[in-house]
Amino acid sequence: MNNKTLFISVAALIGIIFIGATAVYKSQQTTSVASESLPALERIGAPVKGGNQAKVTIVEFFDPACGTCRQFYPLLNNLIKKYQGKVNVVMRYAPLHQGSEDVVKMLEAAHLQGQFWPAVELLFANQQRWVEHHVSNPTHALAGIKTLPLDQAQLDKDWQSNKVATIIAQDIQDGKTLKVRATPQFFVNGKPLIIFGYDELVKLVEEAIAEAY
Amino acid sequence: MHSTEKPLSDNRKSWLLLFFIWVLATSGTAISLFFSEIVQLPVCVLCWYQRIALYPLVLMLPLGLFPFDINAVRYITPLVIFGWLAALFHVLVVAGFIPESAQPCVQGVPCSEIHFTLLGFLNIPMMSLLTFTIIGLLIVMAKKSFIRKST
Numbered sequence: 300m301n302n303k304t305l306f307i308s309v310a311a312l313i314g315i316i317f318i319g320a321t322a323v324y325k326s327q328q329t330t331s332v333a334s335e336s337l338p339a340l341e342r343i344g345a346p347v348k349g350g351n352q353a354k355v356t357i358v359e360f361f362d363p364a365c366g367t368c369r370q371f372y373p374l375l376n377n378l379i380k381k382y383q384g385k386v387n388v389v390m391r392y393a394p395l396h397q398g399s400e401d402v403v404k405m406l407e408a409a410h411l412q413g414q415f416w417p418a419v420e421l422l423f424a425n426q427q428r429w430v431e432h433h434v435s436n437p438t439h440a441l442a443g444i445k446t447l448p449l450d451q452a453q454l455d456k457d458w459q460s461n462k463v464a465t466i467i468a469q470d471i472q473d474g475k476t477l478k479v480r481a482t483p484q485f486f487v488n489g490k491p492l493i494i495f496g497y498d499e500l501v502k503l504v505e506e507a508i509a510e511a512y
Numbered sequence: 513m514h515s516t517e518k519p520l521s522d523n524r525k526s527w528l529l530l531f532f533i534w535v536l537a538t539s540g541t542a543i544s545l546f547f548s549e550i551v552q553l554p555v556c557v558l559c560w561y562q563r564i565a566l567y568p569l570v571l572m573l574p575l576g577l578f579p580f581d582i583n584a585v586r587y588i589t590p591l592v593i594f595g596w597l598a599a600l601f602h603v604l605v606v607a608g609f610i611p612e613s614a615q616p617c618v619q620g621v622p623c624s625e626i627h628f629t630l631l632g633f634l635n636i637p638m639m640s641l642l643t644f645t646i647i648g649l650l651i652v653m654a655k656k657s658f659i660r661k662s663t
Contacts, residue, residue, distance in 0.1 A: 317542045321550050
């Protein structure tokens, strides 16, 4: 075999292996969460908003310090508004940033007083004030949350309580079970958003609505 | 000068060595693209530095193969050294010998994270280090086996 033929055949072989491996991988790609992992999507008492009787549930694993989560927040509100009553959003904590674990505890403490959504909105809106170089500053975050109309002494007590720590630990554990490596990670009726993007999320939600209604 | 050099057939061994470097670089490129684009594993910044060193070899080496020009090793050596150093650094970060100072952002990925391991030790940075090492050895061999007839 001369050099040129050798080169071309090997190049073609590598190309074919690549295409073959891609095809095999794509065909094995699961579009839904394994049934044994499904319970990990839910935690009773997790913050939820949207239609009470909604048949489509978006579960978002989020970190309040995550910039992309901040950008997706209004988009989720749009989805809830657009499909009034048909869609709800459940928030699960995935404190991947340094320092975020305390911040999500504070959010959960605010949730105990019914102030989760105002608190998360406030944290997103002022992210640059309490997140520096991707490291959360819990003291600054707490000061922000305390501007909300809530029982401050109770908040201080709650966020450091075992009860809240257990809830956060549960979310972290569930995130691991569901292989949440980055935030935000979305699941729509048990199907993970595989290709990340807003249009992709809308498509997944629309498919779930078409299936459920 | 041309007439004083040995005909191509005599240097088939060094041609084959150079060709094998190209096969390694191209396979490595295909594998890394497979994991990032198809499997969609996140690519950390150190992986990018290694890619910068690896990907050009795929396009540069054929120029040294057709027609055969041993000087091609001169041009790829700096890239291979750079890639090797980046891979070594990455392996040390993964092993925990070098602390990772800043935790990157959401879109970014900590380089110390490992997504994939073969045979218990062969993670992607390790494969990269191994590839650059073998390429380095092949460069030395290709250069040594090349017979340049001097006048």
